[in-house]
Amino acid sequence: MWKKLPSPGWLAFGTVVSAGASGIAYDKYQQSQTRSLYMAHVEKGATSPLESNLKPRKLIVLVAPPPNDYLDTSLTLWRRWIKPILYSSGLDYEIVTGNKQGEIRSEVASRIRQLRKDLISQEQDQTEEKSWSWSSWFKSGRNTAAQETAVEEEQAKPSPFDIRSVLGVFYHNEPKPVILEDSLVDPSVAGGVICVGRGAYKEYIAGIHEGILGPLEEPSKVVAAASAAPAETVSSGTVDSETLVGQTPLGTSVEASPVEASPVEVVPVETTAAEAAPAEAAPAEAAPAEAAADEDSSEKKKDVPVPKAYILPSEYSNASIPAELSKPLIIDPKTGAPAFFEQPLLVVAVPNLSGFTTIPTRISRFYQKRFLCEQVSHSTLAAVESKSRPFTTTDLDLGAYEELDWPKSWVETGKERGSEWVQPLQGDDRVLHRLRVVEPALVPSIQPETTKENDEFNTEKK
Amino acid sequence: MFGLGGQPQLNSQQKLSAAEAELDLVTDMFNKLVDNCHKKCIEQSYNDGQLNKNESTCVDRCVAKYFETNVKVGENMQQLGQAFSPGKF
Numbered sequence: 001m002w003k004k005l006p007s008p009g010w011l012a013f014g015t016v017v018s019a020g021a022s023g024i025a026y027d028k029y030q031q032s033q034t035r036s037l038y039m040a041h042v043e044k045g046a047t048s049p050l051e052s053n054l055k056p057r058k059l060i061v062l063v064a065p066p067p068n069d070y071l072d073t074s075l076t077l078w079r080r081w082i083k084p085i086l087y088s089s090g091l092d093y094e095i096v097t098g099n100k101q102g103e104i105r106s107e108v109a110s111r112i113r114q115l116r117k118d119l120i121s122q123e124q125d126q127t128e129e130k131s132w133s134w135s136s137w138f139k140s141g142r143n144t145a146a147q148e149t150a151v152e153e154e155q156a157k158p159s160p161f162d163i164r165s166v167l168g169v170f171y172h173n174e175p176k177p178v179i180l181e182d183s184l185v186d187p188s189v190a191g192g193v194i195c196v197g198r199g200a201y202k203e204y205i206a207g208i209h210e211g212i213l214g215p216l217e218e219p220s221k222v223v224a225a226a227s228a229a230p231a232e233t234v235s236s237g238t239v240d241s242e243t244l245v246g247q248t249p250l251g252t253s254v255e256a257s258p259v260e261a262s263p264v265e266v267v268p269v270e271t272t273a274a275e276a277a278p279a280e281a282a283p284a285e286a287a288p289a290e291a292a293a294d295e296d297s298s299e300k301k302k303d304v305p306v307p308k309a310y311i312l313p314s315e316y317s318n319a320s321i322p323a324e325l326s327k328p329l330i331i332d333p334k335t336g337a338p339a340f341f342e343q344p345l346l347v348v349a350v351p352n353l354s355g356f357t358t359i360p361t362r363i364s365r366f367y368q369k370r371f372l373c374e375q376v377s378h379s380t381l382a383a384v385e386s387k388s389r390p391f392t393t394t395d396l397d398l399g400a401y402e403e404l405d406w407p408k409s410w411v412e413t414g415k416e417r418g419s420e421w422v423q424p425l426q427g428d429d430r431v432l433h434r435l436r437v438v439e440p441a442l443v444p445s446i447q448p449e450t451t452k453e454n455d456e457f458n459t460e461k462k
Numbered sequence: 463m464f465g466l467g468g469q470p471q472l473n474s475q476q477k478l479s480a481a482e483a484e485l486d487l488v489t490d491m492f493n494k495l496v497d498n499c500h501k502k503c504i505e506q507s508y509n510d511g512q513l514n515k516n517e518s519t520c521v522d523r524c525v526a527k528y529f530e531t532n533v534k535v536g537e538n539m540q541q542l543g544q545a546f547s548p549g550k551f
Contacts (some may be wrong), residue, residue, distance in 0.1 A: 050515045055522070
């Protein structure tokens with residue numbers, strides 16, 4: 001009967017191929033099982049009813065590419081393991097991507113500066129309402145009654161043509177004000193921030209400090225750097241500022257050189273919610289001179305530098321917390337929810353090895369992705385359930401093990417150029433004590449336990 | 463529209479027809495929007511009378527994308543019109 005078998009060579013070939021293929025198949029099967037398990041666990045969130053004037057809880061997801069690699073690598077991890085759980089839990093998310101170093105930082109910092117401006121204008125409105133004096137009342141006292149009726153008459157006059165008065169939905173229903181769910185729940189469980197990648201986390205922390213401790217207006221050195229004469233494009237390839245997924249690998253950016261191309265880039269922001277889409281995609285930051293405007297049209301397709309930080313980490317201790325951010329809990333005036341930096345933070349590291357000598361490690365990692373999937377899914381579940389704790393200084397090392405994967409040559413080039421990602425992460429306690437961190441250890445594992453008692457084949461009975 | 467600098471003077475009849483046309487446009491867009499987003503977003507099983515969170519966010523996104531598409535297509539059409547017949551617009 002042994003003559004029916006193929007030759008030893010073919011047998012060896014078949015063994016190797018089928019072992020390889022079955023390893024991949026098993027790993028993928030386990031990943032999909034894990035995914036289905038976690039999705040089924042959080043399903044009730046998505047199928048719970050929501051009133052038409054409420055908006056669900058919203059997360060911000062910051063995605064940065066791993067060093068020397070494409071944004072797609074991080075986005076694949078996000079799409080395969082994190083996004084399904086978020087979708088099944090019914091909460092909304094907004095994605096901020098950065099192709100180059102510093103993009104996420106500048107986006108985060110600009111949002112905080114915008115928040116500060118909103119808070120300042122809110123306080124000004126409140127003080128204007130309060131500043132009411134007897135003299136002003138006496139001056140307008142006689143005429144208030146006549147003025148009020150005149151104003152009322154003007155308001156009572158029908159506007160020339162309002163579609164909402166004849167269109168079906170609003171004909172009978174008064175439009176209710178839109179409320180965010182985040183504004184109704186306890187602040188420690190509202191919203192959330194997910195950083196996919198150690199680089200994204202570093203830029204997030206840097207961005208928060210820049211926004212809170214830094215100045216509101218552009219300091220002169222940033223303006224000078226932005227309006228300097230255009231230099232040759234440095235990074236590899238051309239970057240279309242409109243593309244959302246990077247077409248070029250992340251190189252170390254030349255932050256130290258003072259001479260850079262002029263116009264400030266439109267940060268590629270991918271949003272999935274209604275109100276964010278038009279506002280954020282539109283305006284570029286104000287480039288100072290007309291020279292910038294002239295070059296803008298010709299350089300739209302070329303590399304545009306990331307705006308420099310308004311404040312450096314070494315200056316954090318000298319800076320002071322601004323008055324508008326001195327309250328213990330900061331509520332965003334536009335949404336009514338806590339500011340995004342007060343929301344629980346989750347850091348998901350993106351392990352990504354490259355190189356020739358690392359091939360055995362890469363092969364073993366490739367066949368063991370299911371464990372990484374389980375870990376990432378568990379962390380995401382903790383983020384969905386908002387199991388968080390206050391930030392401690394050791395949390396600056398969240399996801400630091402990803403830096404072990406970073407290519408040495410890339411890190412060394414970065415250190416020479418003074419790039420952002422290779423700097424040790426510095427934080428100021430005054431800012432960091434506001435943060436909250438998602439703690440996966442607070443969430444028990446939902447994988448089915450196979451204990452010795454349940455195991456049918458176990459002969460040792462206790 | 464008339465190629466002149468100032469706003470065109472419309473008498474009440476023209477204003478009325480302009481308003482009617484605008485109403486038609488908006489109603490048409492609204493109906494199409496509701497149909498499309500209902501087909502795409504709302505599950506046909508109808509277990510519950512209220513919208514759940516997924517459907518709610520789906521509808522939000524659907525409306526946002528519809529309007530953005532509308533605006534972009536409109537801009538492109540305008541540019542096409544200007545490119546081919548600069549005199550007409």
